[in-house]
Amino acid sequence: MARLLRSLLFVPGNNTRFLEKAKSLNSDIICFDLEDSVPLEEKKSARNLIKNALKHRSEYNSEIYVRTNSPISGMISDDLLEVIQKGVDGIVIPKVNTINEIKKIEKMMTGLEKKRKLKPIEVMASIESAEGVVNAYSIASCSKRISALIFGVFDLLNDLGVEYTKKPEGALYSRAKIPIDARAAGKYAIDAIWQDIDDVAGLEQDSVVAKNLGYVGKSIIHPQQVDVVHKVFYPTLTEIEWAKKVMSTYDLARKSKKGATTVDGKMIDEVHYKRAVALLNSIK
Template sequence: LIFVPGNNPRFLEKAKKIQADIVCFDLEDSVPDNEKTNARKLIKSALKSRKLYTSSIFVRTNSPTSGKIPSDLQEVIQKGIDGIVIPKVNNIVELKKIEKILSKLEKAKNLKPLQIIPSIESAEGVVNTYSIASFGKRISAVVFGVFDLLNDLGVEYTKESKGAKYSRTKIPVDGHAAGVAVIDAIWQDLKDVKGLEKDCKIGKSLGYTGKSIIHPDQISIVHKLFHPNKNEILWAEKVCKIYLKSTKNGTGATTVDGKMIDEVHFKQAKALLELVKQ
C-alpha cells in the first residue's frame, strides 16, 4: 500500500505506472490544511481516469475527529474508487458514523459497497483492534500506524524503538482472528534499504501480510519479502499433495522430508498457494 499526496498532480499522474497492490491517494498527513480542498478536487479528477491505473485505488480520508470526513467523502466517493483508508480509528462508534455517510453516498451514486481499511494509530485503537477489524464485511484489512501511536504513548521514535512492540504484535493477532489482511507500518528512511528489508522480515514474522510504503523504490523490496519465495511455494505444493494423499488413505498426519505435518500445516500451505494465485 503506497500513499500518494492528493495535492500533487505530478505524483497522481506518476501513480498510473506504480505496480503496488494498492495506490492510496492521501487527504490526510501529506496534505496541509490549506490544500485539502484542492486535493479533493485533484483526486476526484484522477478517479475519472481510473482505467489508466493498474492498482486498486483507495483514498485516505482525514481522521474521524477532524470533522473533515463528510467533505472528503462527498468529493471522492464516485465510480473508480475501490475503497477508503480511515486513519486514527479508535473504536467502532466512529466507524458506524462513517459507514452511515458512506452508505448514503453509495446509494445516491448507485455504487457497490466500498471497502474500508481502518488504520490503528492510538492506544485506544490498539485496545479495540479486534472489534474494529471485525466491524463488518466492508473491512478488508487493518493497517498499523506507528508514528501517531508512539506520539499517543509519549514515546520518541527510533529505528530500534521498543515502544510499539506490544501494539505491533497485537494488531496482526486481532486482524487474523477477524479474518482480514494486516498491513504493517511504513519504513521512513528511504536511504536505509537494509533497514527496510529487516523491518519487512520482522513484520512478516509477526503475521503481517503486507506493508505501507511512501516511495515507489520500496515496492520491489516489499513484494520480494512478503510474497512467498520459490522454496516456500515448492514446499507448500509438496505438503498439499502428500497430505491429501495421506487423508485419502485414511491416515491423516504424515511426514514430508522427515517433518511431521497435519491439518494445520495443510491449511497454511493451502493459504500460501492461494496467495500466490492472487
C-alpha cells in the same frame, strides 16, 4: 482469499505530478492521501485532484484507495462526498479509535453509494493510538466492509509519549497485537511505514519482522520501496493455489454467462478474478 496486499503506497493528493506518475507504478495498492501529506489549506484542491484522477481509473495498474482525514478532524464528510464514486476500490480511515467512528462513517458511505448506485466500498482502518490498539479486534470485526487493519507507528508513539527509533520498543506490543486481532476477525493486517527511504537494508529487515508477525504487507512512502517489500511478502503456496482455483472456477462461470460463483463455499466475482490474475502474474 487470493489477494495481494504487499504494498500500500501513499501518494499526496495535492500533487498532480505524483498522481500522474502513480499510473506507472506496480504497488499493489496506490492510496491517494488527503490526510498527513496534505496541508489544511490544500485539502479542497486535493479532493478535486483525486476526484479527477478517479475518472481515469483504467489508466492505473494498482488497486486505488483514498485515505481520508481522521474521524476527529471534522473533514471526513467532505472527503467522502468527493471520493465515493466509481473508480475507488477502497477507503483508508486513519486514527480509528472505536467502532462508533466506523459505524458513523459506514452510514455516510452507504448513503452516498445508494445515491450514486455503487457497490459497497471496502474500508481499511488505521490503528494509531493506545485506545485504537485496545479496540483493534472490535474495530476489525464491526463491519463486513473492513478488509484490513493498518498499523500506524508514529502517532501511536506520540500518543504514548515515546520517541521514534527504527526499532521502537514502545511499539512492540501494539505491532504484535494488531495482526492477531485482524486474523481473529478474518481480516488482513498491513504494517507501518519505514521512514528512512535511503535505508533499503533496514526496510527489508523490518519487512521480514512484519511478515513473521503475521502482516501480509507494508505501508510505504516511496516508489523505490515497492520492489523490496514485494520481495519479502511473496505469495504463499496457499495463496497461489487459491488464485489458481479462483481463475479456473471463474473462467467456467463466465463461459456459462454467470457473473458470480463460489470457491470453497465463498462467493467470488470479477474483483476476485482480477486479484487472482494479479497474484499469479506476480510470481512469473
